[in-house]
Amino acid sequence: MRVNFTVNGRPQEADDVWEGESLLYVLRERLGLPGSKNACEQGECGSCTVRLDGVPVCACLVAAGQVEGREVVTVEGLAEYAKQRAEGGCGTGACGTTLQDARQWRATGTDSQAGQGTELSPIQQAFIDAGAVQCGFCTPGLLVAADEMLERHPNPSDADIREALSGNLCRCTGYEKIMDAVRLAAARQGEAV
């Protein structure tokens, strides 16, 4: 089957999709967006968390056909998404990025080993600064989930953070630096307002 949907503001068309394929498979293997991760493929680890019409979901549990005509935001689009939200453009995920914006953003991502010059969302920057990234496999899902929580809940308590991120497994960090990162992003967000 053919699936038409929007990913990070860009219209996408996936052809020859087998009916049993997940959104995760289509993103990773058909659209060249492997940022959403495949740690369990059974909805337990949260590493494939994306936003579907603004709602965080496990992409592994969404059948590809279900996203027909809908809007998906992945970790690859998180910086642009957060930027538009900050500029007051749109916080729902349904506003889209122009093709030109999307291309510009793609072009700056890989110009050096450390990716200097890449524009990051506040939560991405906080994860780096706080040391919340080790192997990094849980990171994309956590970023999408944490960004969505901060959008709803700009001043979360520790218990709020833990509850919101309890669907995202991390095996490296013991979560302490992830807590630090989310607190840092929330504090920076508070200062900026």
Add this chain to the structure above:
Amino acid sequence: MPTNGAPTKITQGSQTKGGIGESTLRPDGILKVTGEFAYSSDMWHEDMLWGQILRSTVAHAEIVSIDTSEALATPGVYAVMTYDDLPTEVKNYGLEIQDTPVLAHGKVRHHGEPVAVVAADHPETARRAAAKIKVEYRELPVITDEASATAPDAILVHENRTDHHVGHVPHPNIVHRQPIIRGDVTQAARKADVVVRGEYSFGMQDQAFLGPESGLAVPEEDGGVHLYIATQWLHSDLRQIAPVLGLPEEKVRMTLAGVGGAFGGREDLSMQIHACLLALRTGKPVKIVYNRFESFFGHVHRHPARLYYEHGATKEGKLTHVKCRIVLDGGAYASASPAVVGNAASLGIGPYVVDDVEVEAIALYTNNPPCGAMRGFGAVQACFAYEAQMDKVAQRLGMDPVEFRQLNAMEQGTIMPTGQPVDSPAPVAELLRRVKAMPMPPERQWESSEGADVRQLPGGLSNTTHGEGVVRGVGYAVGIKNVGFSEGFDDYSTARVRMEVIAGEPVATVHTAMAEVGQGGVTVHAQIARTELGVAQVTIHPADTRVGSAGSTSASRQTYVTGGAVKNACELVREKVLEIGRRKFGSYHPAWAGAELLLEGGKVVTDGGEVLADLADVLGEEAVEVEEEWRHRPTEAFDLRTGQGFGHVQYSFAAHRAVVEVDTELGMVKVVELACAQDVGKALNPLSVLGQIQGGTAQGLGIAVMEEIVVDPKTAKVRNPSFTDYLIPTILDTPTIPVDVLELADDHAPYGLRGVGEAPTLSSTPAVLAAIRNATGLELNRTPVRPEHLTGTS
């Protein structure tokens, strides 16, 4: 230059930014937060096929027949391979003993053993084709424990063993046996006022790294293959892969793909050979990615263990003797079992002074899932048991458990049960003092003006208590872990360092084969190069087999050993750069002839800070490059009868204090805080050090209260191969982990550093158990603790 336990002082590079001791940020951080970092499961190639492995549905059986015809006839399938299709006489692999078949030959020895492989143009086509392969099994009785393994009429898991351990084991179903005998326990036991005996059992833990086993094998024009793979040791994989493919090692090129965690679970091969076989057979690139279900079968686990201990002590609180017997279940294949046995035995009594010791450790061959390396490697199981014993002895003596440990704590100069002196700082008593001195978390944290916050209570959002029946407990534990490969292993690493001027700036490039699995080795290599070469810009070359072996990312060894190799190569580069400088500029300034010249901030300076030249001018068009192996001091094998020998390179120590709250009515446990104190010798990157300690601590919490691979004792089949049924700690299960880092230099090690990664995984588990015992008064001799153990309903 003995430092007597003081922190290491750095001269060279101390004025250069981003060097060792700073919390510089990961060079791969931005790629990882933007989703651009290419993990092994992200690999993609034009025209690639997907590989799928068919695994045995039974644990122990003869294979009567395999029919692949229907699978081969499936549209989209390019190849199906079984044992009969292996190209050479070499059909087995293994880390130490080559006992593991690439594909089953006439017999399967554990549930989930690879039997056949399929390549197809879509992963679902490959899966469905694999399901069409008909395998007829004739089931055999299963060996599942020591009794069934060593019974007089026991079936041998491996007939006709020829490995180098078979001559000294009491039964062919025992992989390896290591006794440690020191002093005279019978004599010493007479001095004991109290004797405490205990029997303990430790469940099977999974590494549960999040990035599944995966990789891409690309056939090359010269008949070779290029494998992009997530592993802990490229060169070890290479040595095992090439012979099975019938290729010389130079025709098997290996590049490290992004690794999503490891924790020991990637020391053994998983899909490496299968992907290469299919790529060479089909002439097309082949990608294999396990799903989580398969991952539980696709790598070895931490050995479950039975441990039997006897501790004696005088009424003054001095240990008189320790006897112990540790039985590790190695499962169907040897993997790292012999080395795990050596660790369990030599570290079996913990960080204590005991002159009279009798230890025996064995690993069994059974039909349970194969077990091998996992963070802590044999020392974890022992620590769980000896720390439980220390609490029991203290209780019998009426002593405080921390004071009792401190009274018996080893220190620099203590002789290990192996006869090896501990010849660097061993601040065991101090770590206990520090962790005990940390502020306690407030009582009844769940109470708020709006009532109980169930998220902070046992049972959490299940809303099972609002504080009724909840009791707090506190427990302590301390452990000892070796750093580096032991028992005489040639544990070297290799680094290639290049310095040249690019766009007017001196730039260093560090090329090693070190597997970055998340630990931050790449960060530390860049820091070392900045410190040793006084430059700002360092490029970390991707890890591959075009440079010499770095050894394994295991045993807390990479910062020590590959860090040591990078430091050493940088020092050689620095000498060469200074030689060039002397040649070019020596006649202009007498200081060039002086001994102490430093590279700082891109310049050559005297130790007084006088600038002699810019590195850009010294180097000009020249590039300086060095590739050099580096070794730590040698170790020796343990004597097979007495266990005596200088077996370990370095020891690492951590202590924990656990605070738990237990709902005694329902048996739910909330770990409120897990405080840790650890000596790291020198924190090369303090932020990464904390990350290692907190991560290791959380894994110890997991095996204390939730994680366990459940194997059916009747069938030896795995019952919970999923994250639905095998639970690893979530952010709600994991408490705050305050850390107190001590830096006492080990003069034998680069910068005085001490391997960090594993020690916190040891003491975390027994500290949690001790806290639960403290809260409940129960004996709790097995881990993980389940609700039924606390409510008496098991």
